[in-house]
Amino acid sequence: MNRTSEVEEDSSPYQKYQQILVSDDDEIDYSSKPEFYDPKIDEKDELWAHKQRKGQTSDAVLTCPACFTTLCLDCQRHEKQVTRYRAIFVVNCRIKEEEAQPGSKRTRNEESARGTAAETFKRVCCSVCSTDVGVIDEDEVYHFFNVIPSEA
DSSP: OOHHHHHHHHHHHHHHHHHHHOOOGGGOOTTSOOTTOOTTHHHHHHHHHHHHHTTOOOSOEEEOTTTOOEEESSOEEOSSOTTOEEESOOSSEEEEEEEEEEOOOOOHHHHHHHTOOOOEEEEEEETTTOOEEEEEOTTOOEEEOSOEEEOO
């Protein structure tokens, strides 16, 4: 057997399969509407979003910077650091219990006045892609700093 006949024999089932998959424009019926098209999808999506947010207004809707998963629907922007947000209710977030970070150190006068030591923060990541998106404090308030905000 020569090499050319081997190639023809090997590729013949593939060519038959490929011919079955190829479609012709003449075979497509453009008069019927596709099943996956919905002209009212925008209105339905808007209703769904309002139901999810329960009529509340927020400073922003926060999403993960890596996979764009929604992390928070109701948050408050930091007064001075406009790229930081805080929230109590979140979705698609996972707390990294094993990785605690000490907070800011206060002076002795501030500690004695407040009666507390420096806060401890735990890292928070996206539950879909594990990207670090912020921290959670001892009062269970989430502080987001690595997120993409969008108009609420």
